[in-house]
Amino acid sequence: MYVTSPVQFHNGATRFDLAAAADEFSGTASHVHTFGAGKTVFHEGDNAEFIYEILEGVVRSSKMLVDGRRQVLSFGYPGDMIGLSHDEFYHSDCDAVAPVKVRVFRKNAFSGAMESDPAFCAHLLRTAAAEVNSMQEHFLMLGRKSAMEKIASFLITLLDRQSAEREDANSFALPMKRADIADFLGLTIETVSRTLTVLRKKGIIELPTAQKVHVLKPLALRDLAESDL
Amino acid sequence: MYVTSPVQFHNGATRFDLAAAADEFSGTASHVHTFGAGKTVFHEGDNAEFIYEILEGVVRSSKMLVDGRRQVLSFGYPGDMIGLSHDEFYHSDCDAVAPVKVRVFRKNAFSGAMESDPAFCAHLLRTAAAEVNSMQEHFLMLGRKSAMEKIASFLITLLDRQSAEREDANSFALPMKRADIADFLGLTIETVSRTLTVLRKKGIIELPTAQKVHVLKPLALRDLAESDL
DNA sequence: CGAAGTATTGACTACCTTCAAAAATTGTGG
């Protein structure tokens, strides 16, 4: 799963040492900041002064329509970058879903590093291209998948993403609320809940709590992610 | 509207002289190629050897699910760049919707220019960020808008994009087929057709031919793009 | 002119939403 707005960089393996790069080329030391659950990192329209690297926790990036309908664009996990903009402003809201620790970079420092280090810039560009590619996958999700396929795909994405970092390869946290999942997948909270219930009753997953998932039949779940049946 | 896969750059005003940049830094002259309507520029999975700048015509970038469901990612218009990838392969199909003339760059030439010219690279990055932002707008479309809002938004986007280049500011071409529009908006061809008919019967648009739109009530159309009513 | 492809229209269906209420969880003050 890709993550945040407008560009994020979470390719674990190829990850760049951003702190070092930014510091080296700007002389401006970055610093660390924390946001409690539910706190806002930035709003759409705010001056895009900072770029953030998520160190711990989970953020939600979203946009709203005038009438209040919301689309969650992505969930940001440790390693993801958020807040990069093509102009002076942020183009989405960003809030902490779970308590978040971020490294904060001044946009200037970032730009400086970019201008003076082609390798850094090239890295960012590759990462942006990868982000675009991930977003395109999500287009398929939003445009062409059924509720069941969406939920199954979403769970598989979280499973794969978090499995590397855990002891139990088939359990993971679901830190966001049902409303967040619904707004990410283009569904309602009721449909999210009902679909999870179906998966539970089929014995494919367990929900020890509303925010914890244990996958009993990963293969069945993967099948559902591709075709509803 | 943003355009193509994986990254495109169509910000008319800020557009870079790509041909000059690539030539200058690589010494490799670019050349021009044409594709007839319906011809494939590249397939998903192909080796991403070339990057294309659209000079004339319209392309369609799309991805398929295994069962044949398709999502059109974007339509590419003159000025757009297509084929930039974060790795060695293209990640979508790209076909000519209308006869297309493209300028072809070797990927190497492009990379060379990027590495040696920070300004060029920074430009590409800004453009990629803008692309990401545009894609996020499309998330709202796919995830949260009704059929009427999708169609109205789509028509408004085409209207605004093409109005600068035409004499009649309220007419424009709809070169893609109904199936392309459907797969772009996450609808069926029947719903696209029916929705256009509703707009026609309301006197908001005229369809002199299936591929030509004349907007009679632009303001009403803009209203429908934001709320169905 | 006929054939193939594309677009429109119609009837019916289904999936998801909406509205509503109950159950479960979380948070807070006494």
Added chain:
DNA sequence: CCACAATTTTTGAAGGTAGTCAATACTTCG
């Protein structure tokens, strides 16, 4: 720590939007 309020999640019933299946009209092209 408990009681109560607020929030979140689940479940139920009914309805609507868009999808599916099918037939007809229109266009394009040989």
